[in-house]
Amino acid sequence: MRERMKKVKSVQYPQHEISFILNGKKVSCKTKGSAVLLDVIRDVFELKGTKPGCHEGECGACTVLVDNVPVNSCLFLAVNADGKNILTVEGLLHADGTLDPVQESLVQNGAVQCGFCSSGMAMSLKALVHQYENAHPVAGEIKKGIPSRDEIKKHLEGNLCRCTGYVKILDAAEKLFLNNE
């Protein structure tokens, strides 16, 4: 896409002040109206775990959670993050330095090879975990079952991986839910 871009005379447009919760902390910054969330996360807050893959919403390497739902941060306007709760892969790490069960499962099941898709993959799986409360049981809460392998596949359709062939990733996802059952 880079070479496909046409050069256009640059005009100064007004900047926008945005504040949101980034990995549990309230943050704010100034941004261009046309900036996407991916650029703000990486360039302003210097969190490089969110990967720029295709910039076209195809590969899912840039997946982050906005109010617990997965979005492609490369196609999400930064101004629309204002007031939202954003979680990136850095936010998965627990305060004591241990990994989130999602990450732990990916590591334990050999679902990480080159690693470029892994942060996006972890975020998409985290979103799936949010949908199934039983994965993080709260005292007294009734279990609502676990997703089938087909459901996991459908959920991960927007995350491309060129190394693993997906089998280990699906294994990791299944075991994540089984272990938490």
Next chain:
Amino acid sequence: MDFNIITPVTVKELLGTMKKFQKKKFRFGAGCTDLLMELKRNPEENLTVINLSRVKDPLFTGIKKSAAGFRFGAMLTAHKIMVNEEIRNNFKVLHEAAESLASTQIRQVATVGGNVCTASPSGDMACALVALEADCEILGITGKKGMVPITGFFTGVRKTVLKKNELLCGIFVPAKNKKSKNIYSGFVKIGTRQSMECSVVSLAYHIQADAGGKIIHAGVAIGSSAPTIRFAEDAAHYLVGKKFENISVNERKEFAARVLTYATPIDDLRATAWYRKEVLFNISKAIFENDAKNSR
């Protein structure tokens, strides 16, 4: 890619913004998944994007059911359409179209209004809405609303009847015919893979039959087969009066041939025109086999 952005939060503010920019160059942004891609490839100078994602008004985000039908705001995301029980139970074609759209991440932000207004010949939800013979509710700059049938909404590739001072605010899908007891409804999308795919051809159908199984009303639409999504009216009419379960092989072929008269596909990177026609013929013929078991 650089542009100015304005984010109105009420309908009043939105109309005010439209008035202010009436003489200037502006575009509407809903989910922006398509708009950002387009502007990355073809940046425009001095462009203002009117960002609709913060307009909190039932006009844009509400869902309302009445005896006449089902009305939903244009800013509903594909995800919300997909998980809506009412849509799943009554308009399966729209549910399936939303479910087949792009990916989990895109469905969270892409909107039904955006899918319609981008007027791509391959729009998934748009194709389903044509088969459902939906109406487009259009909001004018003065705040006046009007209705346009979706079958007449598209005028060309990425072109619609919308004027610069108008925007789509909602979609109305008429309720089923009172006599309708069995509905055969579905969305068939052919692509080189299942996810994240712009269709090679698509077929949307919503066929209503009475208690005896006789077809009383049918809507059929095709995507990626012509410059716009086409409503295959003649093919749909052909089915009326026939029993869905008893449609013969010759009648299936006749139906498929009639669908094909609406197709003027092109050769492109996804498929050749010849292939598109062959596939369209075959999937049209096959709906009677696929759907016999899935009626509701």
